[in-house]
Amino acid sequence: MAAAPIARSFLQVAATEEVATPLRVVQIEGLVMLKIIKHCKEFSPALVTGQLLGLDVGSVLEVTNCFPFPIREEDEEVEADGANYQLEMMRCLREVNVDNNTVGWYQSTLMGSFQTVELIETFMNYQENIRRCVCIIYDPSRSSQGVLAFKALKLSDSFMELYKTNNFTGEKLREKNLSWVDIFEEIPIKVSNSALISAFMTGLEDDTPVTQCDYDRLQLSTNPFLERSAEFLIECMDDLSMEQQKFQFYHRNLSRQQSQQQTWLQKRRAENMARKAAGDEPLPEEDPSNPIFKPIPEPSRLDSFLITNQISNFCNQINGVAGQNFSRLYLMKALHEN
Amino acid sequence: MATSEQTVLQFAPTASSVTLSAKVHPLVVFNICDCYVRRPDQAERVIGTLLGSVLPDGTVDIRNSYAVPHNESSDQVALDIDYHHNMLLSHQKVNPKEVIVGWYSTGLGVSGGSALIHEFYAREVPNPVHLTVDTGFRMGEPAIKAYVSFNLSLGDIQLAAQFQEIPLDLRMIEAERIGFDILKTTMVDKLPSDLEGMEASMQRLLALIDDVYKYVDSVVQGETAPDNSVGRFISEVVASLPKLSPAVLDKLVNDNMQDHLLLLYLSSITRTQLSIAEKLNTAAQII
Numbered sequence: 001m002a003a004a005p006i007a008r009s010f011l012q013v014a015a016t017e018e019v020a021t022p023l024r025v026v027q028i029e030g031l032v033m034l035k036i037i038k039h040c041k042e043f044s045p046a047l048v049t050g051q052l053l054g055l056d057v058g059s060v061l062e063v064t065n066c067f068p069f070p071i072r073e074e075d076e077e078v079e080a081d082g083a084n085y086q087l088e089m090m091r092c093l094r095e096v097n098v099d100n101n102t103v104g105w106y107q108s109t110l111m112g113s114f115q116t117v118e119l120i121e122t123f124m125n126y127q128e129n130i131r132r133c134v135c136i137i138y139d140p141s142r143s144s145q146g147v148l149a150f151k152a153l154k155l156s157d158s159f160m161e162l163y164k165t166n167n168f169t170g171e172k173l174r175e176k177n178l179s180w181v182d183i184f185e186e187i188p189i190k191v192s193n194s195a196l197i198s199a200f201m202t203g204l205e206d207d208t209p210v211t212q213c214d215y216d217r218l219q220l221s222t223n224p225f226l227e228r229s230a231e232f233l234i235e236c237m238d239d240l241s242m243e244q245q246k247f248q249f250y251h252r253n254l255s256r257q258q259s260q261q262q263t264w265l266q267k268r269r270a271e272n273m274a275r276k277a278a279g280d281e282p283l284p285e286e287d288p289s290n291p292i293f294k295p296i297p298e299p300s301r302l303d304s305f306l307i308t309n310q311i312s313n314f315c316n317q318i319n320g321v322a323g324q325n326f327s328r329l330y331l332m333k334a335l336h337e338n
Numbered sequence: 339m340a341t342s343e344q345t346v347l348q349f350a351p352t353a354s355s356v357t358l359s360a361k362v363h364p365l366v367v368f369n370i371c372d373c374y375v376r377r378p379d380q381a382e383r384v385i386g387t388l389l390g391s392v393l394p395d396g397t398v399d400i401r402n403s404y405a406v407p408h409n410e411s412s413d414q415v416a417l418d419i420d421y422h423h424n425m426l427l428s429h430q431k432v433n434p435k436e437v438i439v440g441w442y443s444t445g446l447g448v449s450g451g452s453a454l455i456h457e458f459y460a461r462e463v464p465n466p467v468h469l470t471v472d473t474g475f476r477m478g479e480p481a482i483k484a485y486v487s488f489n490l491s492l493g494d495i496q497l498a499a500q501f502q503e504i505p506l507d508l509r510m511i512e513a514e515r516i517g518f519d520i521l522k523t524t525m526v527d528k529l530p531s532d533l534e535g536m537e538a539s540m541q542r543l544l545a546l547i548d549d550v551y552k553y554v555d556s557v558v559q560g561e562t563a564p565d566n567s568v569g570r571f572i573s574e575v576v577a578s579l580p581k582l583s584p585a586v587l588d589k590l591v592n593d594n595m596q597d598h599l600l601l602l603y604l605s606s607i608t609r610t611q612l613s614i615a616e617k618l619n620t621a622a623q624i625i
Binding site: 029030031033034035038039042065068069070085088089092095096097098147148150179180181188189190191192193194195196197198199200201202203204214217218223226230233237308311312314315318319320321322323324325326327328329331332333335336 | 363364365367368369371372373374375376377378384401402404405406407418421424425428431432433473475479480482508520521522523524525526528529531532533535536539540542543579582587591594595597598599601602604605606608609612615616
């Protein structure tokens with residue numbers, strides 16, 4: 001009696017597993033977080049990257065270990081060296097029973113300006129080999145405010161398809177119903193620790209009422225951070241308006257070309273009428289050799305999309321920090337009134 | 339030492355600079371625990387190399403570590419030296435400043451095989467540190483200890499090595515920055531956001547202020563014996579608030595507030611613009 005439903009449920013499980021479940025949660029070990037923080041902080045403000053190792057379990061992507069990459073230099077030899085390093089490291093880690101499965105990579109960022117074409121390219125490279133990969137972004141500049149600035153990102157499927165065809169014209173985007181919010185998907189992060197580590201931490205740490213984190217959070221001087229965010233925001237705005245100008249230029253060119261085509265066509269038609277009247281063969285109504293029929297390439301929307309993403313990111317950052325600052329100010333006021 | 343004619347039993351430090359103390363970063367502890375959890379089936383313990391640097395004052399700063407596979411039988415230890423060198427090369431590619439400073443092993447105290455391994459590491463680096471992490475909780479509490487070894491020699495014949503415990507400082511600042519709450523439990527569902535973290539910090543601050551109030555009240559009422567040093571601390575804290583007249587403070591707070599409001603306004607307007615642009619784009623699709 002009992003065996004039958006169990007067998008069925010196993011079947012069901014097997015059946016459901018075949019359908020690729022969407023990635024819902026990224027589960028990071030505390031060890032990985034510390035490693036990332038160490039690496040990113042030691043080299044800050046240089047931007048560094050590293051590889052994430054772990055397991056892909058259903059809708060959860062477990063990140064159980066990671067290793068840093070040496071700082072890359074633009075040199076062919078060094079690049080080959082980097083690949084060797086990666087293989088060597090993976091082999092070594094496998095020997096001590098670390099999960100030997102790449103699940104993505106991490107990188108540090110400055111002030112949250114990470115949405116670049118390079119990031120997407122790296123994503124595409126990874127995606128070729130691993131079906132599911134994430135990028136974990138850590139911002140060392142924000143950790144000085146007591147914020148744990150970890151973010152797990154992945155590219156949305158629809159964007160990836162579009163990127164493969166490399167066709168970012170307005171028409172295609174409209175067809176796919178893709179807008180700038182749909183490029184990146186942020187995945188919620190869970191943190192897990194082995195029971196042993198949790199026991200160690202509990203045992204080693206005296207129950208201090210105040211931690212460094214609290215000091216950092218209650219710092220009043222966040223103005224430099226806000227200033228820089230605003231500066232970046234302004235730069236992005238400039239970039240965006242540049243993109244817009246490019247687009248306007250394209251539109252102007254396009255309409256000019258269209259009117260040229262029209263006049264040419266009218267002329268040709270009038271000519272044909274005249275030839276008809278004269279009893280001659282009409283000339284074709286198309287002339288591919290004429291430069292005015294050459295299609296003008298439409299500028300890619302990708303850049304403006306990415307810039308828009310960054311702008312919204314900066315806005316969020318400013319909102320968050322300003323919100324924190326309000327509470328800090330009120331707190332200070334209350335303290336003084338006491 | 340070797341030229342000495344007398345046969346005297348002597349302790350000699352292996353290097354002239356004697357290590358005073360060691361600092362361990364939490365990452366090392368995490369790494370060791372993780373390696374222990376992932377150790378091979380029959381292995382009793384895991385050992386590995388410690389990386390870091392020696393500070394000018396002789397303190398050993400242990401910043402990183404990696405496990406080295408090994409085999410241990412009753413009287414001999416086989417260490418995978420190739421592995422150790424490969425891993426060292428890889429690590430130094432990333433961070434050339436981190437060099438070998440010693441080695442670690444799980445378990446409590448120093449065991450027989452340890453002397454052999456220590457000898458190996460002493461050839462790699464002068465005066466290595468030996469770190470033991472008691473993953474078995476044999477003392478009922480997590481014990482992390484650091485040792486340096488001294489050679490006990492008779493003339494130029496090495497008799498034994500003596501391990502001497504050195505003071506160990508756990509550098510928890512990094513872990514504190516993350517927040518112990520996240521590292522202590524086995525599972526945290528969500529990272530605290532900016533405002534949530536802020537709230538937690540404020541609550542803690544409020545609780546602390548309450549504690550101080552209660553303490554002062556009880557002293558004033560004569561329930562608790564006054565303690566001069568505590569009183570001095572409290573008055574120092576109160577004095578650390580700059581004395582500002584209410585008008586000046588108001589102006590300061592309001593100015594700051596307005597700056598922030600302006601920025602907030604700017605960013606909200608930008609966001610609105612962006613969403614309008616997006617809507618226009620979708621509207622263009624429908625037509």
